[in-house]
Amino acid sequence: MTNLGINYVAADEGGLVFGIGTEAGTINRRADTIVDGVEFVKKYGVADAVYGSSSMDFAAEEGFADDDGAMKMWNRILEAS
Numbered sequence: 001m002t003n004l005g006i007n008y009v010a011a012d013e014g015g016l017v018f019g020i021g022t023e024a025g026t027i028n029r030r031a032d033t034i035v036d037g038v039e040f041v042k043k044y045g046v047a048d049a050v051y052g053s054s055s056m057d058f059a060a061e062e063g064f065a066d067d068d069g070a071m072k073m074w075n076r077i078l079e080a081s
Contacts, residue, residue, distance in 0.1 A: 005045040010053035011070035014063030016077075020044045037077035046078070 008019030008026075015032040018040055029044075031037035052074075055062050059070035 003044045005047035006041065006050060007047035008051050008053070009056060009070075009074055011055040011059045011062040011064060016070060016073060018044075021047060031073075031077070034073060034076050034080060037073070038080045041077060041081040046081075 004021035004023075006018045007021045010017045010019075012030070015030055016037060018029050018031065018037075020027050020029060020040075029040050031040055056070045056074070058067055060067045062070065064070055064073075
């Protein structure tokens with residue numbers, strides 16, 4: 001199975017859920033920590049285009065300290081990968 005990379009990110013209960021494109025369809029993986037996210041980026045890669053759920057803009061409603069929390073987590077994952 002060829003991975004096409006992480007192409008979708010959503011905030012969910014204080015973590016991030018990644019949609020990952022594969023030849024067989026989309027699989028989802030959950031990152032509760034930056035370390036989890038880095039492992040998924042290393043394993044699956046990042047697609048040329050990554051789309052974000054509206055939950056990324058309203059992260060406080062999804063368990064983050066503020067609305068920027070999910071984007072901050074995603075950016076830290078990318079920086080550490």
